[in-house]
Amino acid sequence: IDKLVDGNSGFSPARAIELGQLLVDNGISHFEEPCPYWEFDWTKQVTDALPIDVTGGEQDCELSAWKTMIGSRVVDVVQPDILYLGGMCRTLEVARMAADAGLPCTPHSANHGLVTLCSMHLLRAIPNAGKYLEYSIEGPYSQQWADDLFLERPYKVLDGHVEVTDAPGWGVTISPVFLDKAHYAVSTAG
Structure with a gap:
C-alpha cells in the first residue's frame, strides 16, 4: 500500500522538513499541506x-x-476542492493550469457526499489525474449523515478501486427525505 500523511497546515518549514525526512525514512510517499496553506514560500521550502x-x-x-x-x-501535486473552489468549471481551470505546468491533480474530498462524487467525475475528465482519490476513512459515525443522501449507491470501493456510474448528470438522485430534513436559510443583501 501507499502511505500518505496530512500535516493539516501545522508546521514551520524547518519542522516540516524534519518530519518529512522521517516520513521518507518510513516509506511515506505523500505529505499533504505541511505548512499553513497561505504561506506559499514556506511550503515551497518543504x-x-x-x-x-x-x-x-x-x-484555496x-x-x-x-x-x-x-x-x-509550490507543491508537487495540486489538491483543489470542487466545493471550496466554487464548482466544476473553476476546478477544471485549476486542473488545466496544473496540466500545463506538468503537475498532477488529486482533488480534496473530505466526506462521502457530493464532493467525492464530483471529484470522481473530475478525475475522469482531466488528463493529469493524480494517483489517488481522496476517500474519507473517518469512523462510521462521522459520515452517517451521508448514508441517506442518495436514493441509490452512486459508487462503492472494491479492491481499492472505485467505479463511477455512467448514468446521466452526476448519476445520482438526492433523496427527497434527506432534503425534507435539511435546514434552509436565505440571506439577502441589505
Missing part, C-alpha cells in the same frame, strides 16, 4: 527539500492563489 510528493491547495478558493502556487511550483 517541496524543494524533500524527495516525496508535497501536496496542497484544498483551502481564488484563481490568483492557484496561479501563484502552480507558477512557482
